[in-house]
Amino acid sequence: MTDDRDTAAMGFAGRVFRWLGSPTGRACLALALVLLVGFVFHADGAFYKAGTHRDALRQTSVYGILAAGMTLVIVTGGIDLAVGSVLALVSVCFATLTIHWGWSAWAAVPLALLIGALCGGASGLAVASWRVQPFIATLAMMALARGLAKYASGGMKVSTAVQEVDGAYRYVAVPAVFRAIDTRILGDNVPVVTAIFAVCFGLAWLALARHRWGRQLYAIGGNEEAARLSGLPVVGAKFAAYVASGLFAAVAGICQAAQEQQGDPEAGAGYELLAIAMVVVGGTSLMGGRGGLGLTLIGILTIGYLEKILSINAVPEAGRLMLTGVIILAAVLTQKRGR
Amino acid sequence: MSFLMMHPAQTTSVLRMDGIGMRFGPVTVLDDVSFDLRAGEVHVLAGENGAGKSTLIKILAGVHRPCGGTMTLDGCAYAPAGPNDATHRGVAVVHQELSLIPAMSVADNLFLGCERTRGGWVDHASQHAAARRALAGIGLELDVTRAVESFPIGVRQMIEIGKALAHEARVLVMDEPTSALNAQEAEQLFALVALLKGRGCGLVYITHKMEEIERLADRITVLRDGRRVGTAPRAELPMERLVEWMVGREVGERFPRHAPHAGEELLRLTGFSVFSGGRSARPTVDGVSLTVRRGEIVGLGGLQGSGGSELMGGLFGAYGARTSGTAAVRGRAARFTAPRQAIRAGLAYVTNDRKASGLVLDQTIVFNATLADLPRLSPFGWRRPRAERAAAREATQPLQLRADSLDMSVGALSGGNQQKVVVAKWLRLGPDLLLLDEPTRGIDVGAKRELYSLLNAWTARGMGILMITSEMPELLAMSDRIVVLHRGRATATLTAAEATAERVLAAAMGQGGASRVTEATQS
Numbered sequence: 001m002t003d004d005r006d007t008a009a010m011g012f013a014g015r016v017f018r019w020l021g022s023p024t025g026r027a028c029l030a031l032a033l034v035l036l037v038g039f040v041f042h043a044d045g046a047f048y049k050a051g052t053h054r055d056a057l058r059q060t061s062v063y064g065i066l067a068a069g070m071t072l073v074i075v076t077g078g079i080d081l082a083v084g085s086v087l088a089l090v091s092v093c094f095a096t097l098t099i100h101w102g103w104s105a106w107a108a109v110p111l112a113l114l115i116g117a118l119c120g121g122a123s124g125l126a127v128a129s130w131r132v133q134p135f136i137a138t139l140a141m142m143a144l145a146r147g148l149a150k151y152a153s154g155g156m157k158v159s160t161a162v163q164e165v166d167g168a169y170r171y172v173a174v175p176a177v178f179r180a181i182d183t184r185i186l187g188d189n190v191p192v193v194t195a196i197f198a199v200c201f202g203l204a205w206l207a208l209a210r211h212r213w214g215r216q217l218y219a220i221g222g223n224e225e226a227a228r229l230s231g232l233p234v235v236g237a238k239f240a241a242y243v244a245s246g247l248f249a250a251v252a253g254i255c256q257a258a259q260e261q262q263g264d265p266e267a268g269a270g271y272e273l274l275a276i277a278m279v280v281v282g283g284t285s286l287m288g289g290r291g292g293l294g295l296t297l298i299g300i301l302t303i304g305y306l307e308k309i310l311s312i313n314a315v316p317e318a319g320r321l322m323l324t325g326v327i328i329l330a331a332v333l334t335q336k337r338g339r
Numbered sequence: 340m341s342f343l344m345m346h347p348a349q350t351t352s353v354l355r356m357d358g359i360g361m362r363f364g365p366v367t368v369l370d371d372v373s374f375d376l377r378a379g380e381v382h383v384l385a386g387e388n389g390a391g392k393s394t395l396i397k398i399l400a401g402v403h404r405p406c407g408g409t410m411t412l413d414g415c416a417y418a419p420a421g422p423n424d425a426t427h428r429g430v431a432v433v434h435q436e437l438s439l440i441p442a443m444s445v446a447d448n449l450f451l452g453c454e455r456t457r458g459g460w461v462d463h464a465s466q467h468a469a470a471r472r473a474l475a476g477i478g479l480e481l482d483v484t485r486a487v488e489s490f491p492i493g494v495r496q497m498i499e500i501g502k503a504l505a506h507e508a509r510v511l512v513m514d515e516p517t518s519a520l521n522a523q524e525a526e527q528l529f530a531l532v533a534l535l536k537g538r539g540c541g542l543v544y545i546t547h548k549m550e551e552i553e554r555l556a557d558r559i560t561v562l563r564d565g566r567r568v569g570t571a572p573r574a575e576l577p578m579e580r581l582v583e584w585m586v587g588r589e590v591g592e593r594f595p596r597h598a599p600h601a602g603e604e605l606l607r608l609t610g611f612s613v614f615s616g617g618r619s620a621r622p623t624v625d626g627v628s629l630t631v632r633r634g635e636i637v638g639l640g641g642l643q644g645s646g647g648s649e650l651m652g653g654l655f656g657a658y659g660a661r662t663s664g665t666a667a668v669r670g671r672a673a674r675f676t677a678p679r680q681a682i683r684a685g686l687a688y689v690t691n692d693r694k695a696s697g698l699v700l701d702q703t704i705v706f707n708a709t710l711a712d713l714p715r716l717s718p719f720g721w722r723r724p725r726a727e728r729a730a731a732r733e734a735t736q737p738l739q740l741r742a743d744s745l746d747m748s749v750g751a752l753s754g755g756n757q758q759k760v761v762v763a764k765w766l767r768l769g770p771d772l773l774l775l776d777e778p779t780r781g782i783d784v785g786a787k788r789e790l791y792s793l794l795n796a797w798t799a800r801g802m803g804i805l806m807i808t809s810e811m812p813e814l815l816a817m818s819d820r821i822v823v824l825h826r827g828r829a830t831a832t833l834t835a836a837e838a839t840a841e842r843v844l845a846a847a848m849g850q851g852g853a854s855r856v857t858e859a860t861q862s
Contacts (some may be wrong), residue, residue, distance in 0.1 A: 212717040219710055222699035229657060229696055230711040230764065231682040288700050 009185035023283040023291070027298040030281060030331040033305050043312040052312060054184075054191065060304025061197035062087075062252045062259075064297075066275035068197075068204040069248030071296045072241045073210065074279050077221040077288025078127060078134035080242060083249040083275060085145035086119045090253030092149045095158040095263025098175040105177035113250045120144050120246015124239035135214040138242075142272070158263035174261055181258035193255045200251055204244070205293040217241055220286025275323075280305050281331040302331065343700050349458050351415060353378045353541040354399075354430075354510050360407035361394055361565075368394045369405070374449050376510060376541040382534060383573075384545045386562035386585055387755070387783035392545050395562070396512050399543070400432045402427035413509065423452070431503035432512040439499060441488035446470035448487055474501045477531050491644065493524025500531065511535060512543040517551065518781055521643035521809065522844070529555065548810065549578055549785055561585055584787045588758045594816030595788075597617035597795045599781040601819070602633030604670070605655075605772050605803040611664035613646070613653030614825075618661065623649040626664065626829040631772060631803040636794060638818025639807045640843045646827035648691055648809040651774045655681045655688045663771060668772065682711060687765035689758075691776035691807070697761040704742060705731040707749050707760050712767045734763040739789060755786030762793075773797065776808040779813065 025039055038047045048050055066083045073080045090112050097108040120142060126137035150204040161169045184191050208214035216237040219227035228234045252271075257263050282299025284291025310320045354376040361369035365812070369391045376382050377512045384392050392758045399410070401419030412428060419425035425432075432584060442551045446463070449470045470483040479497050487495060496516060503511060513532075517525045532555060535542060542557060552559065552573070559576055561568040561584040568584045576584075606629075613624035616702065624646040631637045639647040653662040656675030666673050668684050675681040690696040698707050705829040708731040709716055716727055731745050738759040742752060749760050765773065779787045794817065798804060808814045821832040821838045823846035831846035 004492055066840050187428050210722055212713050212722055215706070215710070215713055215717075215722065218702065218706070222701050223696070225696040227710070229655070229688060229690060231677075231679040232710070232713070233679065235464045289699065 023295060024298070026334055027281070027283045027295050027302070027331075029307070030327075030334065031298050031302045034302050034309065034327070038305060038309040039046060041309065041313050046165070046312045047309065052308065052322045054189070054194075056304055056308035057194045057197075058191040059308065060193070060300060061193040062255050063271060063278060063304070064246050064276050064300040065200045065252040065255070066271055067278040067296050068293060070272075070275045071243035071279050071291070071293050072204060072208060072282060073134070074215060074276070074284055075217045075237055075247045075288060075291060076223045076241050076285060077224070078238070079138060079276065079286070080120075080123065080245045081135065081272050082119060082141035082145055083245060083252070084124055084268035084271035084273075085142045085149065086116055086246055086249040087253040087256060087271060088265055089145045089149040089152070090116050090250045091257035091260075091267055092153045092158055092263035092265050094254050094257045096152065098177060098264075099158065099160055099172060100162060101292045102175075105175070105180075107250075108177070109254065112254055113247055116246040116248075116250020117243050118242040119228040120249070121239070124242030127237035128235045146231070146265075151249065153265045154262060155166065155265060157265070160261060172185070178258040178261055181255060182261075193259065196251065196255060200248055201293065201297065204248070206246070208293055213237060213240065218289055221290070223289070245275050274303065277328050281328055301326075342456070351378055352376060352411075356408065356413045357410070358590070359395065359398060359405045359410070361391075361398065362406050367565055369398075371408075372562065372565070372569075373408075373481060374560055374567070376537045376543060378541050378811065379536050380557040381542045381544050382537060383552050383556040384543055384562065385559055385561045385581065386568075386787050387753075388784075390562040390585075391565040392659065393514070393563055394565075396432065396514060396543070396545070399425070399430060399510075399512060401430075407579065413828075426506050429507060429509035430505060430512070430541055431508035431510070432514070433496075433499050433503050433516055433588040434514055439487045439495060439502070442486055444484050444486055445474075445481065445490075445498055446483040448498065449483075451502075454655060469500075473505050474498070476526075477504065477534065478503055491524075493520045493643070494620065496520060496524070496528065497531070499794060500528075504535075508540060510541045512545075514545045515547065515781060516544075517546070517548065519643070522847075523701070523777045533586065545736075549581075549784075550633065550812070553578065555828055563587055582784055585783070594813065595791055595795065596636075596817050597634070597821075599819040600634035600799060600801075602801060604630055604632050606631040606668045606805070607665075608650075608654070608664045609667075611650070611653070613649045613663060614661040614663075615649045615658050615659055621827075623827050624653060624824075625828045627822075627824070629829065631805050633771075633801045633803050634798045635819045636724045636798060636804045636817055638814045638821040639805060639824060640814055640821050641824035643809065643848045645824040645847065646825055648776050649827075650824070651688060651776055651807070655686060655774060658687075659684065671706075678825075681769065682770075685768075685771035685772065687711075687768060687770035687772070688774040689776060689778055691780060693754075693757050693761050698749050698757060701748055704735065704740070704745045704747055704749055704752075704760055708734050708763045708767065711764050719775065730767060731763070734767045735759065738763055738793065755782035758782050758786070758790075760789075770818070771802060773802055773804045775804060777807055777809065779808065779810070787813075794840070802834055806829055811843065814843065815840060823847050824828075831857070 020029060030094070042048060070080055070083065082337065091231070093115055094108055094112040097103040123138045123141045126132040127134050160172050160174055162172055164170050181192050185195060208217065216232050217226065219232055220234055220238060224234060256267055278299040279296050280286060280299070281302050282291065282295035284295055306324060307320070310323060352375045356372070356374040359369055359372045372391065372395060374395065384395070386392050394403065401422045401424055412430070417428065419428060427436045440451070446466045450466050454464045455469065467483050474481065474483065477497065477500060479501060481490070481494065487498060490498070496519065517530055519735070520528060532542060541567060546552060556573040558570060558572050559581065560570040561581065563585060609628050610626045611624060612622045612626055613627065615623045616618065627650060630639065639650070641647055652658055654666055656677045660676045662674065668686070673684055674686070693699060699710070707725055709727045712730065716730060727811065728745060740759045741756055749757055752760065794804060805820065815838055819835050821833045821843060822829050823843055825847055826849065830849060833842060833843065
């Protein structure tokens with residue numbers, strides 16, 4: 001009650017100021033700054049073209065899917081370092097199933113998702129039931145999944161160039177599911193991967209903001225002992241968060257395979273760090289219990305646009321990486337000042 | 340001036356705070372508060388939770404800078420730039436929450452931030468000697484190379500004081516120093532207070548315990564709603580007046596326990612043991628038998644570490660399967676291995692540390708008050724935010740929770756109001772058996788009395804309550820029966836009529852001879 005009155009008395013400027021001090025406001029400020037850079041360095045008007053934005057969204061979708069799953073884990077106070085490797089494992093398996101073995105998408109997609117869920121489940125089991133520290137448990141899974149990806153592919157990219165017994169290469173057709181994922185829908189406006197990202201994001205948001213499970217994740221991240229003594233299924237809820245992260249990594253792996261038209265066992269290296277950066281730049285606390293998917297979305301857009309703006313301005317990769325590092329640090333520092 | 344000449348001893352103020360004001364955003368926390376402290380006196384700072392005591396202390400300790408007013412220390416202007424500055428000027432604060440690093444040695448803790456070095460390297464020998472000297476000065480002899488966590492909490496509190504005094508403090512602030520101590524440890528602390536007083540140190544002492552005020556205070560200053568109500572020598576401020584000053588209204592008798600309405604048996608423990616430290620360690624609760632009936636408050640007495648908290652935790656399933664013996668709830672065997680099972684059977688457990696195990700501090704009142712009731716409030720898994728709000732309002736209203744809005748994070752509430760949120764969380768479930776572990780720890784007189792009335796109302800409705808309290812008057816007055824524990828064993832079961840402070844204490848110290856007679860006469 002008093003809060004409303006105070007806000008009314010403050011007037012418009014006051015309200016804006018207060019909003020800028022909130023986590024959402026701070027995250028939006030970072031995004032606005034990045035967009036401002038885009039307006040200034042628009043690369044001869046390239047920034048004003050719809051195609052650029054569509055491209056930015058498409059390119060960031062795979063990371064975005066990972067970040068959505070990552071948010072669920074980070075809210076519990078955990079972390080999932082394995083998502084990049086799981087993405088590679090799934091993309092290798094998915095490519096093998098569809099290209100080499102000629103499976104239909106209806107069989108290959110569920111199996112690919114199952115592989116992701118199993119990897120996440122293994123991390124979840126270690127973290128929730130055996131009480132291994134999330135950093136260590138998922139670091140182990142990161143190495144394990146990368147090894148599996150290399151084992152499954154024999155260390156080679158799984159592409160449409162299939163090697164015959166005599167050593168000659170034979171080119172097979174790109175599977176229909178690859179082409180379906182790599183197109184655009186809605187009047188050629190929305191890339192399918194972006195639509196997949198939107199669905200994944202929506203599901204994660206529903207779970208965290210509107211489902212009982214989301215409450216449990218926040219409670220675990222905020223005070224695990226209090227959650228346990230309040231009768232919350234701590235072990236199950238945590239386990240499910242890692243399974244979800246693995247599932248999301250599998251979805252990202254399928255998208256990655258379809259876009260590259262191959263399964264690359266080296267794919268996704270470092271993706272987990274970019275996904276974590278997106279979550280953190282959004283303002284979700286690595287300590288757990290604070291933040292949410294709305295913030296993560298802003299973080300995804302901030303980093304996604306940053307990469308795009310640097311690339312349309314033809315900033316070389318070395319400079320791009322350095323600038324990304326600086327901007328992540330700056331964004332997190334502005335958020336810290338509010339606490 | 341002539342007054343000064345006539346009573347020199349009484350007017351040598353070590354510390355003066357004049358017209359101190361403090362605002363956090365739009366909220367005025369302190370308004371024109373003045374306070375003075377003389378050398379060699381214990382000045383009790385009293386007031387309900389949220390009255391502004393902690394803020395005043397934080398200003399004194401250099402944590403906050405006041406919005407108005409002046410401070411002088413030994414006659415010189417005093418405006419600390421930060422906690423370190425305050426320490427070096429001779430103002431030491433012993434915090435409510437212990438500020439020691441558990442895994443580090445006593446000596447390392449004592450010299451944290453001001454290590455004794457030789458050529459840049461820590462000089463351990465010199466530190467150990469100096470630490471031993473500093474602790475010997477307050478009558479504490481222990482192995483300073485051992486980790487702080489290996490000492491009981493009472494000793495840790497003393498080490499904390501030793502740390503505060505390592506810098507020749509002129510002013511020592513103690514914020515509820517006995518809240519985690521048992522009777523014996525508290526005695527040691529009081530002796531130390533007397534010692535420091537004799538050395539001419541000025542002590543500011545914050546406490547909610549009336550016995551301590553009566554025993555220790557030379558003068559008392561009462562704060563209420565950020566203002567100073569008054570300052571008076573203890574002799575001129577009888578307890579009733581003091582409480583009236585603090586609460587701003589007459590409170591009536593302190594412990595209004597109604598006659599019990601004992602009904603059917605709710606809980607029966609037979610030979611119940613808890614192995615909270617693992618199966619191989621000595622059981623922390625060893626073969627305890629007790630019963631709780633509907634409408635009854637059973638008090639669990641005993642010194643700190645006697646096993647009461649572990650008994651509750653074990654019964655509630657907090658230690659998994661590390662229990663033995665039999666427990667029956669409403670006549671049915673009940674060996675809970677997870678809190679969820681206990682909750683389903685109608686138990687609720689208010690732990691002794693609301694911050695560590697009761698609340699999710701970052702989250703709102705609504706979040707916390709509905710946490711245990713999520714399954715019912717979210718049919719098919721989907722939450723209904725409106726129903727949650729309504730539920731939180733309904734649960735907190737009878738407790739007279741004081742908060743600006745239900746969307747406030749509970750971390751911003753005062754201790755008493757935080758405790759009410761914990762209680763509200765459990766009341767939502769309509770439990771049959773309520774386990775209360777130190778329910779009044781760190782909450783003010785007014786809130787305590789409100790809680791006592793609630794206990795009466797709940798038992799009148801047929802709830803059974805098992806309660807641990809380290810405050811003897813509370814234990815004696817509110818319990819219908821008292822089970823006293825000593826090192827995990829029940830050494831006495833006393834009815835309200837039989838119970839006296841002496842008998843409870845004797846049993847708590849392990850003199851169980853009398854108790855067997857009592858048990859025999861009861862059965």
